[in-house]
Amino acid sequence: MAGEARPDAQLFQLLSDLLQQVESMSNQEEVELRAKIEALGLEVTKVPQQAPKQLDELEIAAELDRLSARLENVDKMISSAMTSDPEVKSLLSSTADVWMPVITASADERRGFAGTSGDLEKQEKSK
Numbered sequence: 001m002a003g004e005a006r007p008d009a010q011l012f013q014l015l016s017d018l019l020q021q022v023e024s025m026s027n028q029e030e031v032e033l034r035a036k037i038e039a040l041g042l043e044v045t046k047v048p049q050q051a052p053k054q055l056d057e058l059e060i061a062a063e064l065d066r067l068s069a070r071l072e073n074v075d076k077m078i079s080s081a082m083t084s085d086p087e088v089k090s091l092l093s094s095t096a097d098v099w100m101p102v103i104t105a106s107a108d109e110r111r112g113f114a115g116t117s118g119d120l121e122k123q124e125k126s127k
Contacts, residue, residue: 046110
């Protein structure tokens with residue numbers, strides 16, 4: 001990706017910019033929102049552990065069920081937010097090119113991510 005910013009860096013720059021807009025409009029620091037963005041940064045850069053042993057079919061099925069339940073929960077939250085707020089729908093649609101590559105990244109791609117919230121703080125301080 002020579003000359004092109006990493007997908008995670010683009011996402012966290014967008015989130016940082018949006019947070020600054022929210023803070024300037026509300027004239028107050030959004031500590032909880034900032035903490036959630038930092039937690040997201042940690043989650044996005046997690047790399048799945050290598051399986052120490054061969055998984056049997058039941059273990060694979062159980063893991064798939066667990067992941068499916070998590071995805072279903074995320075889908076419900078996004079759908080609910082989009083239904084209740086047209087601005088959310090518009091924002092998610094217009095920024096999909098930034099966040100989709102991050103949430104659909106493979107383990108190898110995640111290993112290349114380094115744009116965590118700590119990097120954003122360094123960028124913010126250097127401005």
